[in-house]
Amino acid sequence: MKNQFLTSLLCILLTAPLFSQTQVEEQLLFDFDSYELTQSHQNQIDEFIKSVSQNSYVEFTIIGHTDQDGSDDYNIELSKKRAQSVKDKLQALILHENLIDIEWKGESELVDANNSTSSKKKNRRVTVQAHILNFENTDDIIKVVHELKPNTFNIDHTQDRQITCNQGTIIDIPANAFTYMDGSDIGDAKVEIEIKEAFTYSDFISEGLFTQSKSDILETGGMIYVNATVNGKPIKFKEGESIEITYPAQNVEEDMELFYASTDDSGRIDWEATNQPITSRTASTFDIEIDWDSFLAFDFNGGEERPYLDFPPLDKKPPLAVKPYPPAKPLKPTLENTPVNVGTLDKVFMSKKKKEALREEKFKEALANYKKQKIKYEADYAKYLENVEIYKVQKPIKDKALSDWNKLVTDRIEAIKTYKGQMLRFHVYAQIQGAIKSIKSKVGERTNKQLLNLLNNYMKSPVSLTINEKKLYLKAFKDQTRMILQERKIYPEIVDFATKKNHNLYPAFSNVVKLAKKHAIEEEFEKTGKIDDGSFGSYVTNISTFGWMNCDRYRTYDPRILADVRLKDEGNDTKYYLIFKDMRVMLSGSKGDSEYYFRGLPKRKDVKLVGVKLVDSVPHIAVADYKIQDTNNLEMAFRKASLKEIRSELNSLNALASNL
Structure with a gap:
């Protein structure tokens, strides 16, 4: 009956037209102080794998547990051995280590806290969870491997308010800056502020953000999304009102401007220049002497x-x-x-x-x-x-x-x-x-x-x-x-x-x-007039509209040193990303009849190319380091990859930005 139910459930999942994600699990019970698999365990695992292997993509989590007998340290080790023995069996069946995660909990998650023999038997267990994912397109993969979680704040809008976000962005909101869309007064209702901070390449990929305006290359200092509502109803800025945004500390560059997001005909986010320069609080462009010994002795x-x-x-x-x-x-x-x-x-x-x-x-x-x-x-x-x-x-x-x-x-x-x-x-x-x-x-x-x-x-x-x-x-x-x-x-x-x-x-x-404000480094910063209570190395701007904003500068090059990069069109809703190693730039190419291309790139630049696609509902990835030549016709080497591997590859891109 159990297998019949699983089969019916999986058939429904297989015929689902959209991305779906579900989980089924199996419990393996162990004898007292034992972690070795019996023949019954092995048969149980074989049957479970058979029931879920009809799906295109399945990942597993194995969680080991013990009863409450024994010390905490002993039970942690015993639960680890139980989980590992099940993983070894599973590994032999599915052959892909990155599809299996193991955890061990000791006695911390008892299913029955009673001290009876029957209760303890229930607790001596390993749970095998099968995470079944049916991908409809490549965007589904991106959503699963990285999610940019928003900051949310409920504020009294009748008072001046400063909020600090998870990544260090500071938002200064003046009192009574908002109104309903029809111009009516909000009154004393609480305003919910939603903020997303996109400062890494994995953030950009997750949100479909690229550093380009039409065909122009942009170098970004980071992208921030701001929205505000009252009880779910949209609101807007009052005429002449704005909020100040101070970016987290970083190496600042000159000629930064404020860009707002727009959407092109394909639904892709593009950036529109506001011609509003972005100020910075920094001393990095000044040739000053910093008494590091004094500062670091604090x-x-x-x-x-x-x-x-x-x-x-x-x-x-x-x-x-x-x-x-x-x-x-x-x-x-x-x-x-x-x-x-x-x-x-x-x-x-x-x-x-x-x-x-x-x-x-x-x-x-x-x-x-x-x-x-x-x-x-x-x-x-x-x-x-x-x-x-x-x-x-x-x-x-x-x-x-x-x-x-x-x-x-x-x-x-x-x-x-x-x-x-x-x-x-x-x-x-x-x-x-x-x-x-x-x-x-x-x-x-x-x-x-x-x-x-x-x-x-x-x-x-x-x-x-x-x-x-x-x-x-x-x-x-x-x-x-x-x-x-x-x-x-x-x-x-x-x-x-x-x-x-x-x-x-x-x-x-x-x-x-x-x-350390009175120490040498900040004393020097204060002399330049470019620092204010720890905001050194920060971009500062004001916005008066909600949505995505981008702190960017144009990167222009002599047309004579530009070249195109062409990639084979792999079909299957393939996504390509091109990332420069010496500046915070990530580009999205365009799809032609039989190729995927990036136009107008400066020659001799070192870049990293990343491709993600689905083949028979199974994720594939390709990663390559490349130096742009006069002629660039490439074919990426795609391979099957687990979500863990794709997540690791995308996260490794972030190191490129942190080193700039």
Whole structure:
């Protein structure tokens, strides 16, 4: 029945006309402390692979788990071995390692937290997830491998507001700058601001953004999308109003202009010049002397010591005061209600007089029993009254003890949260110290501009810190941990800040620069009048319309040194991208009858060519380094690729921009 359901589901997916993405999974249960595959496991995997292999493209995630017996470290290792043994089997069947990811969770994700044998058996498992993707076109591939997530802010538009985005873009919004599309007043409704920051080549590819205006080549400082709504309704700027946008720190260039996005006949985004120059706050174009030794000697760590977390033993959870209940009062029997239990024949043949005599006898027995019950009831009731008085005394005491205990638990939970923040701050600043040492070692070897660029690259680095929350809770609550976490509905995890959104070093570095304001580097910047509180190396512009904007400059060349690059038209909705290695330029070619071409490119320039296409619904990629010649007729070598490989190739392009 299960396989029949899977087959029906997959048939529906295979006939779907549009891109679809779904997931099916299989559970493999393991014996206690075992990670070896049995024949039953292997048969189960074979059957599962057979059921999903009808699809054109499938990726797998294998997740290992254990029960709650054993230490955390032991269970993490055991779950890893279980996942690896399943991966080895899967690898032999599908032959493509990049289609398989493995994870191991130890005992952190129990399906049944009870301590029974049957519950533990459910937890000793490996989950095999099959991610089934049916691609309709190449754009579907791009959407899956990279998504540019927006920043969203709900603001009070009646007040001046400054917001800072994930990548460091700063937006200054004046009060009362917006109105509804018909010109009516917004009132005091909240305005939702949506911002996308496209600063990397993978961002550009994801959003279909290229650095060209008609046939002209543009060099970009980054592209930003801004939109605003009120309860889903579009709004616009009031006449004469605008917002100021300050780009993240970078190497700035002269002659930058503001461009707005437009759409050509094919639906591709093009850029229209506004003839509005973009200003910059920078000292990179000035030949100034920077006292790096003085700047780098600043105490960036602020003397902050490594945080320490420790707790005294926690008392057992105090019991609640048990409210006493009165004993049941016995009912006094009556002669009329006393039952006479006789057999069937006696009911027919026993005389009425004999029945009444029997009833009186039973009544006397019931009355004697009642008197005994009454004596016991009166004693129990007296005891109940005593317990009521004891309860009245004990209840506030026990309630207070439980309240104090709960407050202590809450304080420890808050202490753990504070500790996590302190650890993050400590590691961020420790990482900054390491970055500063690295920069300091290069003083004298590199120019000031190169050193500033190196500082900027460090600012974008991820935070190197992993925190196992369960260990922190175990330290706080010992053997009461599970009970407390269940009561408080807390689900601890292993937090890797390097993979968390918004956890790069940019904000901390910005604060560092502000803290070092009186040191030589900023003193020199301030003398030039080109810096304002840490915004060095930033483009600044004002916009008065919503949508995509681009900070660009034209790159013009003598027509005599230009050449075309022609590529074989691979069909299958192939996408080509041409990226220059010495400037932030990414171009989209044009499709001819039998070829794909890029026109008017400067000769002798080193570029990287990337192609993505679908063949029988399977992703393919081609990547090539190339120097533009007088004549350029190329054929790219496409190969099958997993989404992981395509994502890795696109992300590797970003290093080209960061080195500029």
